Amino acid sequence: MNAPGKQADGVSVGPPLWLLAELTYRCPLQCPYCSNPLDFSSADQELTTEQWVDVLRQGRTMGAAQLGFSGGEPLVRQDLSELISEARHLGYYSNLITSGLGLNADKVEAFAEAGLDHIQVSFQASDPELNNAVAGSRKAFDQKLAMARAVKEAGYPMVLNFVIHRHNIHQMNDIIALCDKLGADYVELATCQYYGWAFKNREGLMPSRAQLEKAEAEVNAYRARLLDAGSAMKLIFVTPDYYEERPKACMNGWGSLFLTVAPDGTALPCHSARILPIDFPNVTEMSMKDIWYNSPGFNHYRGDSWMPEPCRSCDEKGKDFGGCRCQAYMLTGNADNADPVCGKSPHHDRILSARRAADHATAGIEELTFRNAENSRLFFRS
Numbered sequence: 001m002n003a004p005g006k007q008a009d010g011v012s013v014g015p016p017l018w019l020l021a022e023l024t025y026r027c028p029l030q031c032p033y034c035s036n037p038l039d040f041s042s043a044d045q046e047l048t049t050e051q052w053v054d055v056l057r058q059g060r061t062m063g064a065a066q067l068g069f070s071g072g073e074p075l076v077r078q079d080l081s082e083l084i085s086e087a088r089h090l091g092y093y094s095n096l097i098t099s100g101l102g103l104n105a106d107k108v109e110a111f112a113e114a115g116l117d118h119i120q121v122s123f124q125a126s127d128p129e130l131n132n133a134v135a136g137s138r139k140a141f142d143q144k145l146a147m148a149r150a151v152k153e154a155g156y157p158m159v160l161n162f163v164i165h166r167h168n169i170h171q172m173n174d175i176i177a178l179c180d181k182l183g184a185d186y187v188e189l190a191t192c193q194y195y196g197w198a199f200k201n202r203e204g205l206m207p208s209r210a211q212l213e214k215a216e217a218e219v220n221a222y223r224a225r226l227l228d229a230g231s232a233m234k235l236i237f238v239t240p241d242y243y244e245e246r247p248k249a250c251m252n253g254w255g256s257l258f259l260t261v262a263p264d265g266t267a268l269p270c271h272s273a274r275i276l277p278i279d280f281p282n283v284t285e286m287s288m289k290d291i292w293y294n295s296p297g298f299n300h301y302r303g304d305s306w307m308p309e310p311c312r313s314c315d316e317k318g319k320d321f322g323g324c325r326c327q328a329y330m331l332t333g334n335a336d337n338a339d340p341v342c343g344k345s346p347h348h349d350r351i352l353s354a355r356r357a358a359d360h361a362t363a364g365i366e367e368l369t370f371r372n373a374e375n376s377r378l379f380f381r382s
């Protein structure tokens with residue numbers, strides 16, 4: 001077995017600093033941009049409480065300090081308080097990423113008592129009609145408003161997340177005004193990243209460049225007004241890499257900082273990697289230390305010896321690691337290829353044609369494929 005810190009091919013590997021516990025794929029909402037796998041309904045096994053506790057302990061022993069509880073909707077797990085309490089006992093900084101559905105003021109208080117450090121509530125839009133249409137739930141918006149307030153009342157910073165796409169990008173001013181009215185501390189305006197259900201719905205979700213530029217200008221102008229007014233609310237606008245000429249340094253490099261454990265115990269270098277034709281290990285069969293340092297799945301794209309051209313001889317490969325393996329796989333059929341977002345990629349035309357399609361897209365919300373068990377089963381069967 002290799003010693004932590006050094007792999008057989010000479011690549012130096014540090015410990016995972018971030019652990020993402022995807023507790024479940026169950027969720028009461030149906031967001032058409034959900035990053036969960038399309039075939040989530042075929043992976044309905046979930047780790048038990050004891051197994052999750054063991055995952056948290058192993059992760060912390062390895063050096064992980066940041067812990068995210070996500071899903072699906074992590075609140076559907078009845079053992080969430082117990083897991084939070086264990087996370088606090090182990091010394092993690094823990095973050096709950098939630099839709100707010102299934103939350104109530106008593107639970108927020110119980111989580112605070114158990115030691116949860118941070119809660120992020122996601123919204124779909126600034127008004128109930130659009131929010132609920134995108135979420136696929138009639139009661140989502142009111143519940144989210146109430147829970148955002150409950151989080152703040154419990155003494156947490158109010159952290160709100162909006163996924164931005166062509167159906168809500170015109171609402172930028174209204175979204176920020178809503179956040180301001182609620183007293184939000186941090187607002188993430190994250191344009192859709194095209195993985196999972198978002199990739200399937202990409203044509204119906206992707207904004208045009210003109211829409212994007214207008215939205216970014218509105219955010220910048222609003223930010224300046226907030227500053228003038230002495231507001232401490234922070235706005236973070238995350239642009240989509242489909243409009244960049246260089247890819248992102250995906251996950252800061254494969255198997256470098258991030259370790260995700262899926263609901264059934266599959267260990268992944270990122271939450272999307274499940275789609276890749278790689279045999280990923282499971283925490284029920286191997287120790288997490290062995291998974292991280294020695295499994296073929298986690299070593300697959302470490303270092304740069306796997307890179308074909310143009311990345312192999314590119315002087316930027318130490319900066320972006322060739323981009324995202326999942327994006328390369330989804331857009332070219334081969335995960336070894338350079339991320340097509342890159343202007344040097346021979347497959348960059350796939351990005352250019354997606355941009356052109358976004359200029360002419362007309363699909364309404366009702367034409368999107370919503371993320372639910374029925375659609376997932378249909379996808380899996382086909």
Ligand code: SF4
Pocket residue numbers: 027028029030031033034035036071072073099371
């Ligand atoms: S993106 Fe929407 S459907 Fe997916 S897990 Fe989050 S709330 Fe549920």
Ligand code: SF4
Pocket residue numbers: 246247310311312314315316317318320321322323338339342343344345
């Ligand atoms: S060719 Fe590869 S390494 Fe170079 S900038 Fe593009 S994606 Fe990055």
